[in-house]
Amino acid sequence: MIYLKCSKVIDRISDIIDGQASLFVRMRFYGHLMICKNCRRYFNQFKTVHELAGKVSSDDLPPDFDHVMAFVMDEIEKQDEKKDV
Amino acid sequence: MGGQSRQQQEATAETAQVDALKAGHPSAWRDLLSCYGPSLLNYATRMLGDRGTAEEILQDSLVNIYRTIDRFEGHCSLKSWLYRGVHNRAIDEIRRRKRYVDVGEDGLEKAFDDKGQWKHDCPGWDGFAAKNFDEKRLLTVVGEQMNRLPHAHREVLLMKEVEGLCATEICAALEISPGNPRIRIHRARAALRAAVVGDRL
Numbered sequence: 001m002i003y004l005k006c007s008k009v010i011d012r013i014s015d016i017i018d019g020q021a022s023l024f025v026r027m028r029f030y031g032h033l034m035i036c037k038n039c040r041r042y043f044n045q046f047k048t049v050h051e052l053a054g055k056v057s058s059d060d061l062p063p064d065f066d067h068v069m070a071f072v073m074d075e076i077e078k079q080d081e082k083k084d085v
Numbered sequence: 086m087g088g089q090s091r092q093q094q095e096a097t098a099e100t101a102q103v104d105a106l107k108a109g110h111p112s113a114w115r116d117l118l119s120c121y122g123p124s125l126l127n128y129a130t131r132m133l134g135d136r137g138t139a140e141e142i143l144q145d146s147l148v149n150i151y152r153t154i155d156r157f158e159g160h161c162s163l164k165s166w167l168y169r170g171v172h173n174r175a176i177d178e179i180r181r182r183k184r185y186v187d188v189g190e191d192g193l194e195k196a197f198d199d200k201g202q203w204k205h206d207c208p209g210w211d212g213f214a215a216k217n218f219d220e221k222r223l224l225t226v227v228g229e230q231m232n233r234l235p236h237a238h239r240e241v242l243l244m245k246e247v248e249g250l251c252a253t254e255i256c257a258a259l260e261i262s263p264g265n266p267r268i269r270i271h272r273a274r275a276a277l278r279a280a281v282v283g284d285r286l
């Protein structure tokens with residue numbers, strides 16, 4: 001069974017990009033992409049978006065975490081005092 | 086001596102860290118918050134969609150995590166446990182505000198006929214993103230679309246792609262069965278691709 005259906009190819013993309021597919025599956029997968037324009041297009045879009053998603057970070061969020069830290073540490077210390085009483 | 090694998094060493098270090106946290110050492114708590122706090126805040130902000138509420142939720146969850154640290158038995162990593170605490174509190178708040186967006190019918194199957202072939206051509210880049218966007222602009226689109234995904238997709242993508250949790254950690258954080266994350270991750274990625282490309286699939 002060499003031929004992979006398009007729907008199965010699309011199902012396998014995450015396994016491929018996460019390195020979870022066997023050599024046999026990878027060969028059938030990339031072999032299919034060579035002959036199927038739609039799967040190739042879908043795969044390229046999927047992979048591009050996946051790679052960009054990995055670059056979405058806290059960059060667009062201000063890194064000021066200090067006041068949250070101060071609040072939590074205050075609460076922790078208050079509770080510690082209660083425990084000690 | 087010297088025979089411990091890196092995993093064993095990490096587990097030993099984590100046990101010592103948990104002991105210090107359970108003993109209530111402020112420095113251990115400070116280290117924990119410095120290490121995971123900003124990522125947890127990022128996660129809560131992207132789940133809730135607003136930074137102010139996210140900070141309140143995070144403060145509440147962290148204080149609650151402090152109160153309940155004795156219950157942590159090491160069945161999962163400390164990181165998963167922290168994410169679970171913040172995630173559950175965030176979801177409670179989203180549901181309380183009736184803002185929870187559920188996942189609709191999975192559209193992927195609809196794209197194929199009975200023989201598993203594409204019914205229509207896979208669309209090119211249009212919609213929100215265009216092929217000629219430079220990477221920076223496309224990255225902004227991806228971030229924006231991720232923040233608009235249904236929560237069930239967003240939580241998985243944030244943990245996997247943004248915060249870098251492994252499948253085991255995601256299972257523990259979301260309390261889902263070990264067989265589930267592969268499919269959840271794939272569907273969430275597919276939903277993000279569809280949103281970015283502007284594909285209705």
Ligand SMILES: [Zn+2]
Pocket residue numbers: 005006007009032036037038039040
């Ligand atoms: Zn195909």
